[in-house]
Amino acid sequence: AQSVAQPEDQVNVAEGNPLTVKCTYSVSGNPYLFWYVQYPNRGLQFLLKYITGDNLVKGSYGFEAEFNKSQTSFHLKKPTALVSDSALYFCAVRDWNSGAGSYQLTFGKGTKLSVIP
Amino acid sequence: DVKVTQSSRYLVKRTGEKVFLECVQDMDHENMFWYRQDPGLGLRLIYFSYDVKMKEKGDIPEGYSVSREKKERFSLILESASTNQTSMYLCASRTDSDLPGANVLTFGAGSRLTVL
Numbered sequence: 314a315q316s317v318a319q320p321e322d323q324v325n326v327a328e329g330n331p332l333t334v335k336c337t338y339s340v341s342g343n344p345y346l347f348w349y350v351q352y353p354n355r356g357l358q359f360l361l362k363y364i365t366g367d368n369l370v371k372g373s374y375g376f377e378a379e380f381n382k383s384q385t386s387f388h389l390k391k392p393t394a395l396v397s398d399s400a401l402y403f404c405a406v407r408d409w410n411s412g413a414g415s416y417q418l419t420f421g422k423g424t425k426l427s428v429i430p
Numbered sequence: 431d432v433k434v435t436q437s438s439r440y441l442v443k444r445t446g447e448k449v450f451l452e453c454v455q456d457m458d459h460e461n462m463f464w465y466r467q468d469p470g471l472g473l474r475l476i477y478f479s480y481d482v483k484m485k486e487k488g489d490i491p492e493g494y495s496v497s498r499e500k501k502e503r504f505s506l507i508l509e510s511a512s513t514n515q516t517s518m519y520l521c522a523s524r525t526d527s528d529l530p531g532a533n534v535l536t537f538g539a540g541s542r543l544t545v546l
Binding site: 322345347349355356357358359362364403407416417418419420421422423 | 463473
């Protein structure tokens, strides 16, 4: 079975500072990893993904994430936080080796990011 | 851009009623999904479909059924709504082809269901 852990329910960061939202995963095979963001009263939007290749992935709005296989982590980062980054962030994993189960994308419980002016 | 449209943004139903949530996507994606989102629990997969008339149970299928008669449409059915099914329901679609944008779920805006 695949699973995702987002250890922090909430992250607060001052505007202009770097931000990190943590994610660890568990799969039996090889992972596809994703970050999605949900702004208030909106649907989920795709930010970035890791499928294969370079461990550092760059995505929308200046976000990036680093795939670390030994630590089974995929932390989301941004060098300079903006107030407009305040939202709910979800990490997700898909085990593309798991046969029928490879269709499923499993989400973490979400981390609420608040960027303080 | 892929567009996923959920027919109702807000619904209020009574316990025991039959509820239909409709979802339509316009990019010929083969895979469609229904999730529910609850505070502190994240998104949990109810059902998914990888082809017309095909369906697979997700993590929490109890109390729900689905229908996919056409490729673009995936319906979630609550046969007899209960108060613990009050939630935000999110539909999504995805292609696993080699096309740009593959492997990425595109979500609808969500349907907030309240069961009284």
